[in-house]
Amino acid sequence: MPGLLNVPSTPHYVPAPPTKAELDYADLPIIDLGLLADGSPEAFDSIAKQARDAMTEHGFFYVINHGYAKEQTERIFDIADIPFSQVSDEDKTNTYVGRMKQTGSYQGYKPRQYWHIEGGVRDQLEHYNINRDVTKKPHPEALRPFLPEITQFAKHNHERVLHPILRLLAAGMELPQETFVNMHGFDSVGETYVRFMKYYPRTEDEEMKTKNVWLKGHTDFGTITILYSQPVAALQILTKDGTWKWVRHVENALVINAGDALEFLSGGFYRATIHRVVQPPPDQRAYTRLGAFYFCMTDDNVVLAPLLESPVLQKVGVTKKFDDGTKVPTMEEWRKGRTAAYGQTELKPSVNEKGVKVEEEFINGVLVRHYN
Template identity: 55%
Template sequence: MPSLINAPLPPVRHYEAAPLTKERLEYVDLPIIDLSSFTASADPDVRTHLVAQVRSAMAEYGFFYVLNHGLSTAQTERMFDIADIPFSEVDDDEKKKYQSKLKETGTQQGYKPRQYYHIDNGIRDQIEIYALNHDVNKSGHPAVLQPLLPEIERFAYHNHVNVLYPILRLLALGLDLSEDSLVELHKWEDISESYVRYPRSDEEEEKTNNLWLKGHTDIGSLTFLYSQPIAALQIRAKDGSWKWVKHIENAIVVNAGDAIEFLSGGLYSATIHRVVQPPADQRAYTRLGLFYFLKPLSSPFLQRTAECAEAPTMAEWRKGRTKSYGNAELKASAINLGVEEEYLNGVLIKHYV
């Protein structure tokens, strides 16, 4: 099997992904970016076309797929195998030793336990997360993960240098900036991968209208989600409807977060998305997510609104949103039906149901 490192691979149990749903869902038609055509081509026409394609995708959706990102299907499957280990092979007592201190520190390193976020009508979430920094030695990890840390670190490095940097160059060119201007704001620091899965009872589904995570925007600049078969992710279209994100084998789903909206002056909008209960034929399966979150700490945000007297730094924004998410007291919008609001650092944050 291909490897992210040039060494024999520790054996891991294979994670068996769910079959595709047979239900007819209303999918969003997201653009597909062939990353290899940018990194391998010196043809200015090819680059110009890709820049226009990414600019359009960010302006219209804030979401797009990336193919030919440098990892084979076998390598990606191996990372899903590793991603399942913190949940399936670590007992509850050991998980408590590595539980993250979200409220105290505003960082999500280690385990986020189930029932931490309030969803609706007194129902709390069943989402379990294991997050780690790209510097895998920055904190401790369960014993079963120790032999796999070099592989995880190389995975993070690949995402950062071979996937993120080309995308940032495309985004910068789309803003008529120098090619490396956004790369300079995303140094190899404070990045994390999160491994996530979700189960819940029928009664709780009914009380929350099958909503697992309210519509929200991500904290950082970009989020990479390695596509997996269980349908649960939806994005909010401009007409207010919710559309499903379709699975594409070995694709990365890229979405824009708050930081890229701030840094681009709003040209690239942070995308509103949510997670809902999967279709009936997939509900017996556990949804496992493999994410790479980008959290640039080195740059201040541009002011988001004229009323915002002082823009927050990325660190302030990240920690504030991490502490408040799922725990803040939200108020129903007086203007928009189905929208709940809170203020953080003088910036209005909306949650969508």
């Protein structure tokens, strides 16, 4: 890792080979952040238009030339496996477990079978969440030697990936470039965090009861999610025409998507796209699926109201998420509500505007839908 000497050793994580299955992939745009390096206003304007169109049309896009070489990304996946392969079950489920329902924070472990999926079947994924300030909570002994690298990983994602994307998206709304950046301070009070996640294979009975859905269709609750592309095909997005399409693995690329908070701040101009995780194709079903993420949220005290000063919103209008008279939540209130409720509340079956069956709940006065 750059800037770090004498890094500790750990077993190399060997990912699954890419699938050979013929899948119906989403045609997602690719944003090349390397083109911003020369500081050309023309290059910035061109890429800002690409990012605007990608986020309004799909809510998802790839990023390449993000500053991490292939070897650095592989090292991150080596580290990402440590919380799962080198930590005892006792530490996962007791000592370092997250108290999501009580605190509204994901810091620590989300153990397997915490969420209800469908038909009495609970999830088979665990994840470990680390605030960008790694000193916020104690960590398992096996992970402690790697905290300097995790800190660097968080800082890289925050300053070299998140902030450039936020500048592009602000420009797409004809706002000052630093508008969103100023809401995402690395040293501010907030819950932006690194997440390492591992999905485990399920039984045939579990697959049948859930119709092969591992994680229901949902939106993320933050502003931007950064996912380091990995080869196990399982992630799908719900397209505008109402069909689910697979997200293709692109080596050493990042998969970027918008979350609720960005949709709120942009008055619906940028949409939080519904996505889900399903059973991988047959040639990958024997493998675990390891993920490395950076989940981004504004500072806790930011009120998630539309930025009405945007000339673009003044032209196209605002899609309201909060009824008149409803208190607009802060980022802290929204993340705590979504975190505490997810997979724990009784959902109400319903049908959306397009006749699709959904499950609903209200959080902070906002209708939240889950798609199965």
